[in-house]
Amino acid sequence: MDTRDGARADWDDIKTFVAAAQAGSFGAAARRLRTTQPTVTRRIDDLETRLGTRLFDRGLRGVTLTRAGEQVYDRALTMQRASVEIERLALDGERPEAGDVTIAAPEGIGGFVVGPEIAEFMKENPGIRLGIDCGFYPENPVDAHVDLSIQLTDASSAPEMAATPLATLHYALFASQDYLDTYGAPTRLEAAAGHRFVHHSAQVRERGDWGAKTTAFMELAGPALVLNSSTAMLHAIQRGAGIGAIPTAISSLEPDLVMLDIPPLASATLWLCHHREAMKSARVARVADWLVSIFDARERPWFRPEFVHPSEFAGWSWPAATAGVRR
Secondary structure (H helix, E strand, O other): OOOOOOOOOOHHHHHHHHHHHHOOOOOOOOHHHOOOOOHHHOOOOOOOOHOOOOOOOEOOOOOEEEEEHHHHHHHHOOOHHHHHHHHHHHHHHHHOOOEEEEEEEEEEHHHHHHHHHHHHHHHHHEEEEEEEEEOOOOOOOOOOOOEEEOOOOOOOOOOEEEEEEEEEEEEEEEEEEEHHHHHHHOOOOHHHHOEEEEEEHHHHHOHHOOOOHHHHHHHHHHOOOOOOOHHEEEEEEEOOEEEEEEHHHHOOOOOOOOEEOOOEEEEEEEEEEEHHHHHHOOHHHHHHHHHHHOOOOOOHHHHHHOOOHHHOOOOOOOOOOOOOOHH
């Protein structure tokens, strides 16, 4: 990438630029790159000077790409992906089933579904070093440093991406028994709207993805509490903060939670997404098979496309998945 005076942009500056574009702020990019915000700022300033153009609009709430920045980002992302692929091929040639694999997943999936299975996988695959990124949001692109992402959107519309349906999540209303004993258990959606409602911020933001009746309920309910953490939301509901929409899969881990006698509000497909070239790596393919085994609906009926009531989960367990092997 040549500049006006013949100098070349430093590759570390390009990587810093991509991180800042994806993170939306220099501070977040610094945390991702494990460096300092002044270092990120300096590298971006140097890159803009070399290219002779402004790449970011700076604001109090972060940074956004300029038109020139968007054009540079497309090319820089291609360069970064090529660099990652070169490193992956070199390592695979030396030790095909050893090395780093990074998984991006929503916090609830990472903490409640993937997290409990990691120890068993590590015992069976000592050469693979896992990274779990639970700060990933589906509206962001799949970063070059991410090998596999678990998300609620199908990324295969991009030609370089592949996506496989992983599981179905059925969202239903849950509360603690203490809350229901105190405030009563509504049996109609309209009645539930009068209760204290606990929202995940993603549910508030993605109301358009819900059906008309559920969307109307969300508008009527009005959140008494909004959180951006599935863990915090679960603990709040468990301790009587109110009722909330949670995937029914949680009943297999937290059987004391009570699903209200109201049909599920919505269902959503969970996807396993990756760059098409990623599966050429033996270790990435092994991790992908392990993830598929975790969500195997034959063993875990709460992930089936059809709704299975939590009362029917009895007798089903959530054992550690067989590492690296699909059940």
